Amino acid sequence: MLNRTLAPESKMVDDITFFEPVRHELDNGIPVFIINAGQQELVRIEFIFNNVNWNPSRPLQAAAVSQLINNGTRELSAKEIADHVDYYGAFLQTEYGADHSSVKLYTLNKHLQNVLPVIFSILNESDFSDHELSIYTQNQKQSLQVNLQKNDFLARKAFANELFGQTAYGAGIEPEDYDRLTRSQLLEYFHAAYTPWNCTVIAAGRFTGSELAVLNNIFGKPWVNQGPATVNKFTFDMPQGREVLIDRPDALQSAIRMGTIAINRQHPDFPGLQVLNCVLGGYFGSRLMANIREDKGYTYGIGSAVASMKDAGYFFLATEVGTEVCTSAMDEIEKEILILQQDVIPVQELDLVRNYMLGSMLGSLENAFSHADKFKNIYFAGLGYDYYERYINTIKTIEAAELRQLANTYLDTQQFTKVIAGKK
Structure with a gap:
């Protein structure tokens, strides 16, 4: 009989194995790192871009582009993009961080050929319409006004600004910063940041040579987005108490x-x-x-x-x-x-x-x-x-x-x- 009054013996974890990726390169030079593992016919492809051209007077430029990039292209509306991705049971996610922005796609292998062209359109032809920007600005300002009533948000915001000042790590966002956003600013940043030279792809799941061929056929071509860009670089002094x-x-x-x-x-x-x-x-x-x-x-x-x-x-x-x-x-x-x-x-x-x-x-x-x-x-x-x-x-x-x-x-x-x- 198992004696449940005694705790099971514990042992320190002895060895941890990591799956290391294999590096490939698309025809246009984009590096692709592939972790081919798992039993399910499912892949995640992440397109990662360095944040560039930091401008303290435009602290929301990169974040707004990241959040609006899948809200319409020259050919597709935001609804059409969402409907197309949903039709194939895929999932599209955008993320913004202080150093990088990314677009993630989760999809079944059999639908990769049908979904990737929409992602290519997003990364090449997003047009950031005034209508979508207006909705985004209104929603974000309302959300910010709510958060500004929360002590934990105020403390977190002030703490980051005290440590890192008006940089991407600590910029103190105010409601009027949303009012200063313009479509031309977003297009300018989009053309500068979302380019092959600034892109790294990390693919994971059941990602074999056939999936790489599909990716290269769609994304290995030259992209039209080209703009002057300098990858963000910050230096900080140690704060005094x-x-x-x-x-x-x-x-x-x-x-x-x-x-x-x-x-x-x-x-x-x-x-x-x-x-x-x-x-x-x-x-x-x-x-x-x-x-x-x-x-x-x-x-x-x-x-x-x-x-x-x-x-x-x-x-x-x-x-x-x-x-x-x-x-x-x-x-x-x-x-x-x-x-x-x-x-x-x-x-x-x-x-x-x-x-x-x-x-x-x-x-x-x-x-x-x-x-x-x-x-x-x-x-x-x-x-x-x-x-x-x-x-x-x-x-x-x-x-x-x-x-x-x-x-x-x-x-x-x-x-x-x-x-x-x-x-x-």
């Missing part, structure tokens, strides 16, 4: 966001800092959760993270607490960081974090698409798969004394930017 209060006298809760510019994935300390962050606030059993939520009862949730972007990285922690305990919560947060700087992490706690992080990594590799996402993380950071080897080895072997040193190096609360939206 500053506290920002967005006073909301009627608030019942205050949103807290604290952190600083840190290292990104390219730095050798990044894996170790990830382990340290996990101990502090990176999972449900973290020290911040144990103290601020479970012991003090100040919040329903609190967490921290280390984010990596192309030109910067940053550490942050975020929570919402009752206004009457805002100062106390911030004191407790700083106390937990101070403990990490002074004391070594107990072996049992560190082993739990090791197992959690390795299990999370293994669990995140459930299919070909997630393997493609892991490749994307390192490719655009200029790294190889040895990064993941170092990352996994660091999780397994890093010592508590090393983590204490990292806490002293990267978690100096005197240099933190601290944003409170609500009352303190």
Whole structure:
């Protein structure tokens, strides 16, 4: 009989295998990275473009193009595009990030030949009509007005702007920025960014030579979009400690966001800092959760993270607490960081974090698409798969004394930017 009073034996994850892509090139020079894996006749093709020509006076230019790119071409209306994609059971998704914009297509292999021409039309002939721009502007302004009433949104917005200023990483968007958008601005950016020289394709799923031939036949031809473009590049100074209060006298809760510019994935300390962050606030059993939520009862949730972007990285922690305990919560947060700087992490706690992080990594590799996402993380950071080897080895072997040193190096609360939206 199984003794259910005894927990099952746990073992550290021993080995994690990554599916590495095979590189090909279309006739017009577009690199294509293919992860051919999985049993289902399903593929995901992602067209990724570097963000270019950053202009602080036009902070919404790239984002608006990304969101409107599938809302009509010279030949097809937004409805016709949607109907065509739906007819073949496909799914089309656009994404905008601070460094890249992308168009993703999910489709059955047998319908690839029928769906890809619509994607080619989108990436070559989108016309950003005044009608679609007007609808987009109205909807986005309404959404922004709603968000501006939320303390967590205000804190997140102010925090990014304090760290990164009027760059793609931190531009403070206001309603009037939408009013300044014009169709000519969108076309200008579209012609500059959505070009073969600026495109990388990552395909995953049951993607064989026949699928590559279809892709090359449609996308390997010259594109008409050509415009002057410079890939975005930003530099930042380390901020000196500053506290920002967005006073909301009627608030019942205050949103807290604290952190600083840190290292990104390219730095050798990044894996170790990830382990340290996990101990502090990176999972449900973290020290911040144990103290601020479970012991003090100040919040329903609190967490921290280390984010990596192309030109910067940053550490942050975020929570919402009752206004009457805002100062106390911030004191407790700083106390937990101070403990990490002074004391070594107990072996049992560190082993739990090791197992959690390795299990999370293994669990995140459930299919070909997630393997493609892991490749994307390192490719655009200029790294190889040895990064993941170092990352996994660091999780397994890093010592508590090393983590204490990292806490002293990267978690100096005197240099933190601290944003409170609500009352303190």
